[in-house]
Amino acid sequence: MDTPEPTLTADVAVVGGGLGGVAAALAAARAGATVVLVEELSRIGGQVTTQALSALDEHPHIETFGASAAYRAFRDAVRAHHGGTANPGGGWVSRLCFEPAVAQRVLDGALAQASVRVLTGRAATAARVADGRIHDVTLSDGTVLAAAVFCDATERGDLAPLAGFATVTGSEGRDAYGEPDAVPGGPDPAAQQSFTWCALVEHRPGADFTGPAPARYAELRHRLSFDIAGWDGGVHRYRMFTDGPDGRPPFWTYRRLRATAPELAVLNWASNDCAGYDPIGDPAAAERAGRELTAAFVHWLRTEAPREDGGRGFPGLRLAPEAAGTADGFAEAPYLRESRRIVVDRPVTGHDLAPLPGRARAPHLPGSLGVTWYHVDLHERTGHPEPVYRETAPFTIPAGALVPRGAVNLLAAAKNLGATQVAAAAYRVHHGEWAVGEAAGALAARAARDGRPVGAVVDDPSFLLAVQRDLVAAGVPLAWVADVPPEDPRFAAVHLAAAHGALEGERAADLAVEPDRPPGPEDLPALRRAARSLDADPSLVDPDRALGAVMEDITR
Numbered sequence: 001m002d003t004p005e006p007t008l009t010a011d012v013a014v015v016g017g018g019l020g021g022v023a024a025a026l027a028a029a030r031a032g033a034t035v036v037l038v039e040e041l042s043r044i045g046g047q048v049t050t051q052a053l054s055a056l057d058e059h060p061h062i063e064t065f066g067a068s069a070a071y072r073a074f075r076d077a078v079r080a081h082h083g084g085t086a087n088p089g090g091g092w093v094s095r096l097c098f099e100p101a102v103a104q105r106v107l108d109g110a111l112a113q114a115s116v117r118v119l120t121g122r123a124a125t126a127a128r129v130a131d132g133r134i135h136d137v138t139l140s141d142g143t144v145l146a147a148a149v150f151c152d153a154t155e156r157g158d159l160a161p162l163a164g165f166a167t168v169t170g171s172e173g174r175d176a177y178g179e180p181d182a183v184p185g186g187p188d189p190a191a192q193q194s195f196t197w198c199a200l201v202e203h204r205p206g207a208d209f210t211g212p213a214p215a216r217y218a219e220l221r222h223r224l225s226f227d228i229a230g231w232d233g234g235v236h237r238y239r240m241f242t243d244g245p246d247g248r249p250p251f252w253t254y255r256r257l258r259a260t261a262p263e264l265a266v267l268n269w270a271s272n273d274c275a276g277y278d279p280i281g282d283p284a285a286a287e288r289a290g291r292e293l294t295a296a297f298v299h300w301l302r303t304e305a306p307r308e309d310g311g312r313g314f315p316g317l318r319l320a321p322e323a324a325g326t327a328d329g330f331a332e333a334p335y336l337r338e339s340r341r342i343v344v345d346r347p348v349t350g351h352d353l354a355p356l357p358g359r360a361r362a363p364h365l366p367g368s369l370g371v372t373w374y375h376v377d378l379h380e381r382t383g384h385p386e387p388v389y390r391e392t393a394p395f396t397i398p399a400g401a402l403v404p405r406g407a408v409n410l411l412a413a414a415k416n417l418g419a420t421q422v423a424a425a426a427y428r429v430h431h432g433e434w435a436v437g438e439a440a441g442a443l444a445a446r447a448a449r450d451g452r453p454v455g456a457v458v459d460d461p462s463f464l465l466a467v468q469r470d471l472v473a474a475g476v477p478l479a480w481v482a483d484v485p486p487e488d489p490r491f492a493a494v495h496l497a498a499a500h501g502a503l504e505g506e507r508a509a510d511l512a513v514e515p516d517r518p519p520g521p522e523d524l525p526a527l528r529r530a531a532r533s534l535d536a537d538p539s540l541v542d543p544d545r546a547l548g549a550v551m552e553d554i555t556r
Contacts (some may be wrong), residue, residue: 006146010036010117011448012441013147014126015137018046020414020437021153022107024027025316026070027441028151029114030474033448036145037116040123041332046155047430048103052198052266052331055089057429059394061511065482066371066394069475071434077106082085089257090265092249093345097301099257099264099323100200105312118149119143127163133408134163148448149409151440156280157340157416165404169280171381171421179433181376181388182423191381194275197290198230199330200320201297202262203252208315209304214295223293224300226251228270231389235529242308260469264323268335275380279336290334298433308365308479319419335431336415337428338381342404342497344418350376353392353426358453360511361480362505367399367457367464367473369439369479370500372432374387378425392426394480394511396499397439399464413440438452442471456493465534469497481501482511490515490548497551502530515548523547530554 011350012028014021017039025037041050048054056075060065068073081102082088089097098322111118119139126138136146137159152159161167170189174182226238238244238251252268258264277286303313319329326332341347353362353376376390401418402411412418415428417436427436446467447454455465468478472495475486479498484491494515497503505523507513519527519541527539531554540553 007143008036009146009544010034012135012146012151013145013149014038014151014153014413014441014483015159016122016153016155016414017041017118018153018155018414018433019048020433021046021069021151022111023153023434023437024153024413024444025116026110026114026263027438027474029116029450030070030444031150031279031442031470033445035109035116036119036147038119038122038124038139038145040121040140042120043104043332044120045103045117047433048543049100049107049325050332051335052100052200052258053268053335054100054103055094055266056274056431057374058431061482062431063332065485066373066477066480067431067488068370068435068438070476071400071431073107074110081106088259089266089387090259091253091256093254098254098255101323102323104325107192109114118366124162127159129163131349131408134408134410142171149411149444149454151411151413151437151444152416153413153437154416155284155336155339155414156415157342157412160342160404160410160412160416161340163410165407165410166343167338167416168282168343169447170533176421177349177351179420179422181350181378181390183384184422186288188383190278191280191383192280193338193381194273195279195286195334196268197287197294197330197334198272199267199294200257200264200324201267201298201329202264202318202320204262204318204325206316207318209318210313210315211299213299216292217296217299220296221300222292224297224304224307229387229473230428231373231387239308240305262318264320266299266491271298271300273379274387276382278382279328279334280340280552287334287386288428291330294330305441312364314486326459330543338421338424339415341421342412342418343425344403344405348398348401348417348419348423350390350420353395353423355391355393357395360506361508362395364501365396365398369394369399369402369443369467370397370435371395371477371480372397372427372435374426374429374432375424376430378422390427396479397428397436399439399443399467402436402440402443403455403458403554404498409447409477411444411454413437438476439471440475442474443467446470460534465496468499473494480511483513484515484548490552493552493555494535494548496555497527500502500530500533504529513547515551516546518545519547519550527554
């Protein structure tokens with residue numbers, strides 16, 4: 001059979017247009033690469049657009065540090081659209097809640113400004129691969145896309161297995177890495193987390209949008225409630241518009257996206273959290289069940305949900321298709337909490353994210369290409385109904401977690417990074433997906449420019465350092481540092497040195513590193529090890545000089 005000639009070529013092809021894919025495309029374009037971004041749905045944006053989940057799950061320091069310049073620009077642009085309002089929707093789950101259409105305009109504008117070519121409504125259907133290198137990918141419309149480097153940012157981690165690279169689903173099992181939150185025993189690929197098919201609803205007091213009960217309502221009715229099982233082992237009780245019996249804030253404002261009339265909220269609650277299906281292996285059946293469950297929840301809210309006045313139902317809840325960008329007010333796609341994950345030599349595990357006594361950060365992992373932070377948030381897994389909420393310490397994105405085993409020019413750029421199910425549950429939220437994608441995009445651009453295999457970031461210290469320098473030059477933090485912002489001239493030096501272990505002494509105890517203070521006795525060995533890792537002379541570590549100056553010396 002004749003091999004089709006490429007229809008499109010680029011330095012970097014990003015397949016998947018969720019937050020990870022957008023961040024990867026922007027990072028690669030920022031580094032000077034030509035970029036094509038492919039998305040199977042009608043729009044890019046993933047969680048904040050097609051999944052209608054535009055209430056950002058983020059870490060507690062997001063307003064001041066711990067995010068890249070590009071992610072801050074996204075958040076700032078959303079607020080600027082609302083005249084600078086800090087939280088346009090006023091949802092209490094997040095510091096920033098807004099309508100999907102706003103995210104769409106902001107992200108479309110950023111991609112256009114970066115000259116990223118965007119192809120929507122197309123999925124990868126085949127890949128031509130030889131000796132670990134993807135030569136080109138065929139899209140569902142027949143387009144053949146060739147690139148020096150490919151980034152897999154698909155929602156389910158589709159490109160890696162399509163190209164013949166190994167992936168895992170579900171849980172690796174407790175036996176694999178001794179993670180207490182993994183399912184007992186060996187691997188269980190079916191133990192996938194529940195997912196949610198979100199819907200957007202407006203509140204229009206006095207109106208009545210009640211219709212006939214949807215399919216399976218009687219069967220699903222017992223699952224529908226304002227009350228939810230809490231991570232603390234108790235039951236958390238809520239009311240619709242006022243604080244609950246135990247003082248918890250209102251259900252309505254949990255993920256409210258619009259605070260002006262008619263108010264708008266996204267339904268993402270325990271009641272429409274769909275478990276027991278296989279959204280990766282059998283998406284059609286899973287998605288049908290997810291939509292049925294959310295339809296049942298909407299009907300329950302309209303007809304049976306307890307009101308503060310003792311009555312039942314809120315018939316003025318209207319599905320909002322114009323806000324969802326769909327015909328029915330349901331999201332265009334389900335919100336999946338996990339995808340296939342690439343197989344790497346050393347995956348990130350739950351142990352790598354765990355807090356340690358006397359330390360402000362998670363254990364140091366080599367090869368940092370970015371930072372993020374969230375607790376391990378595992379929803380019900382098939383066969384294992386108990387949810388998991390596990391605290392973590394601020395952690396990083398190791399380069400080795402982005403490179404599939406055996407790949408020459410493929411990178412993971414979303415929830416599909418090389419991490420166990422437990423660890424991936426802390427990377428999966430909005431900011432984490434963006435940070436992973438941004439790291440992958442910068443690495444892809446550097447590999448394309450230098451003609452290097454992506455695995456060189458693990459094997460060649462000089463190549464790793466080149467990628468890290470690209471990232472810090474673009475305002476991407478490589479370590480958790482509270483007091484050296486991107487505008488500080490020492491930002492690059494501090495983050496490069498920290499990424500190579502320079503904060504493993506007494507500075508490990510606090511996120512503030514105090515760069516103007518000389519290093520203490522416990523800092524000196526860590527600084528010298530970092531100097532050797534950076535191929536610098538350890539004698540440059542002068543205990544009488546300010547820490548920031550020492551870091552500048554060893555990272556020149």
